[in-house]
Amino acid sequence: MFRLTQHFAKVTVTIMFGCLWGCTETTFEKIFSTDHFDYYLEQGATPPCDDTGLWLERYYHANAKFFGVELSAGKKIEYYRVGNNETLTSECGPHLGGCTKETKVYIGSPINAHEIVHANAYLLGDPPLLFQEGLAVILGCELGSDSSGPLDLSETIEDLIESSSFAEQRESRGSAMYRTSASFVRYLIDTFGVEKFLAFYASASRDSTYDETCAIFQKKMGARLDDAFADWRKLPPTLPGDVCLRLMDCGEDIPELADGEVHTACGPSGGFLSFQEALRRFHITEGKTLQVEMTPSVTQPQPITTVSFFRCAGGNVTGYADDVADFRYKKNQGWYVDPTRATRRFIFDVPAGDYVAWFSARAETAIYTEVNQSSGPMRTGCATANEPLVLRHDDDVVLTSRWRERPCIGFWCPGHSWDVQVGPTGGTIALSSVISNGQIPFAPNKVYLCSKPCPAYPDECEVITLDPQSQIRPISKQEFAPGTVVHIGAPLTPFEDHFSLRMRLIPPCNGNVPCVEPWHGPR
Numbered sequence: 001m002f003r004l005t006q007h008f009a010k011v012t013v014t015i016m017f018g019c020l021w022g023c024t025e026t027t028f029e030k031i032f033s034t035d036h037f038d039y040y041l042e043q044g045a046t047p048p049c050d051d052t053g054l055w056l057e058r059y060y061h062a063n064a065k066f067f068g069v070e071l072s073a074g075k076k077i078e079y080y081r082v083g084n085n086e087t088l089t090s091e092c093g094p095h096l097g098g099c100t101k102e103t104k105v106y107i108g109s110p111i112n113a114h115e116i117v118h119a120n121a122y123l124l125g126d127p128p129l130l131f132q133e134g135l136a137v138i139l140g141c142e143l144g145s146d147s148s149g150p151l152d153l154s155e156t157i158e159d160l161i162e163s164s165s166f167a168e169q170r171e172s173r174g175s176a177m178y179r180t181s182a183s184f185v186r187y188l189i190d191t192f193g194v195e196k197f198l199a200f201y202a203s204a205s206r207d208s209t210y211d212e213t214c215a216i217f218q219k220k221m222g223a224r225l226d227d228a229f230a231d232w233r234k235l236p237p238t239l240p241g242d243v244c245l246r247l248m249d250c251g252e253d254i255p256e257l258a259d260g261e262v263h264t265a266c267g268p269s270g271g272f273l274s275f276q277e278a279l280r281r282f283h284i285t286e287g288k289t290l291q292v293e294m295t296p297s298v299t300q301p302q303p304i305t306t307v308s309f310f311r312c313a314g315g316n317v318t319g320y321a322d323d324v325a326d327f328r329y330k331k332n333q334g335w336y337v338d339p340t341r342a343t344r345r346f347i348f349d350v351p352a353g354d355y356v357a358w359f360s361a362r363a364e365t366a367i368y369t370e371v372n373q374s375s376g377p378m379r380t381g382c383a384t385a386n387e388p389l390v391l392r393h394d395d396d397v398v399l400t401s402r403w404r405e406r407p408c409i410g411f412w413c414p415g416h417s418w419d420v421q422v423g424p425t426g427g428t429i430a431l432s433s434v435i436s437n438g439q440i441p442f443a444p445n446k447v448y449l450c451s452k453p454c455p456a457y458p459d460e461c462e463v464i465t466l467d468p469q470s471q472i473r474p475i476s477k478q479e480f481a482p483g484t485v486v487h488i489g490a491p492l493t494p495f496e497d498h499f500s501l502r503m504r505l506i507p508p509c510n511g512n513v514p515c516v517e518p519w520h521g522p523r
């Protein structure tokens with residue numbers, strides 16, 4: 001789908017920027033062209049990584065499919081990678097970190113999903129800024145991970161329907177209302193459907209008055225804008241991952257996550273901040289649980305490789321970027337993979353659908369992956385799970401569940417009860433969860449280890465407390481024989497629909513077997 005149409009050995013373009021903020025003469029060099037982009041680099045700016053054109057084309061195609069419009073023949077999106085703030089200010093004004101004018105993008109980063117959305121969207125329409133920015137944030141997936149907590153949606157965007165008010169507020173208060181606008185636009189798409197929203201997007205005008213926009217909204221969406229705002233305020237999408245809609249990353253030409261090796265290389269960020277990346281799609285079948293096992297290749301120096309999992313239709317899976325193994329640090333040696341915990345297994349008990357794994361490292365590296373589907377370790381009632389999760393002495397397990405529909409049974413809550421089987425070494429069970437801002441947002445503060453699958457009272461079980469302030473990771477006081485099935489349960493977590501807990505088996509030690517330190521460091 002992508003080919004270099006021309007090579008530009010040295011074509012420089014001198015641009016006189018619009019004189020609103022003072023005229024500046026800047027030199028850009030066109031460094032490559034693809035079917036739909038001309039890519040310019042400002043003198044002094046760092047060139048993007050080699051496959052940048054390929055990723056730009058992927059963004060373009062995913063957006064064009066969503067909007068249902070293509071560039072007319074011979075036209076291209078001009079992407080200007082800006083190298084200094086003065087140039088950015090002279091083109092975008094003093095309040096913006098980047099901007100897109102019709103189909104010309106001005107930005108410091110080598111690939112910017114948000115600005116490319118603007119260029120694609122311009123082919124469809126030019127509605128009030130609130131809808132333009134809200135949609136670009138949704139499709140640009142830029143709100144961060146869920147571990148930063150629910151979005152602050154307190155900006156009164158109801159007053160910012162006219163583009164002049166939106167721009168004025170942006171100048172005085174920055175872009176805080178972007179995320180609020182994104183939450184509202186996401187609500188509109190989910191409630192009225194993409195088709196109606198895009199029909200509105202195509203007909204509304206950036207310069208319309210409040211009343212004119214209301215009229216077009218009512219005509220295209222079949223509802224009053226005021227009512228839509230009121231309904232959205234009752235139950236707005238609040239987690240960063242839930243607002244995002246992943247198009248490019250879930251495209252058909254992104255390879256599937258399978259047994260084999262994943263190599264990080266020039267990725268969808270264009271090597272920004274020296275990140276090398278890899279994307280892999282995967283599907284979760286209704287009623288099934290997916291297990292993904294990861295083992296990074298051992299190199300010197302060792303790049304720490306992280307992986308995030310996203311649902312294509314919106315939603316973070318684990319809610320944060322997790323390391324693909326247990327990395328440790330030694331003075332004089334730097335980071336290395338702990339050979340006794342070189343593998344990490346991710347278990348997903350999440351709604352059926354399409355997902356993507358996003359790998360990220362500061363250098364090219366490889367990760368061996370193994371993918372298995374099972375009926376899973378979760379209990380939906382009082383019966384033992386069909387396939388308890390086997391805990392081994394040589395890996396970490398991250399169990400993630402994002403079910404809200406299951407009812408609580410006593411103190412067992414939705415998606416919060418599962419069974420584990422102790423591996424051949426026997427041992428005790430250690431638990432941990434990601435700590436963010438002094439809190440454990442995705443795990444409960446208590447976990448129950450029980451010998452019965454459905455005890456009537458928590459005091460029939462060993463209660464393990466997860467304390468975000470404590471540096472010591474909690475460990476069960478029990479030593480379990482090989483093959484023991486332990487029934488685990490937990491109350492709801494602070495983010496009620498999110499659940500992600502790390503578990504590991506610590507084998508017994510004696511005079512012949514040295515004691516592994518119980519549970520080290522935060523990584």
Ligand SMILES: [Zn+2]
Nearest residue numbers: 114118133136
């Ligand atoms: Zn924007």
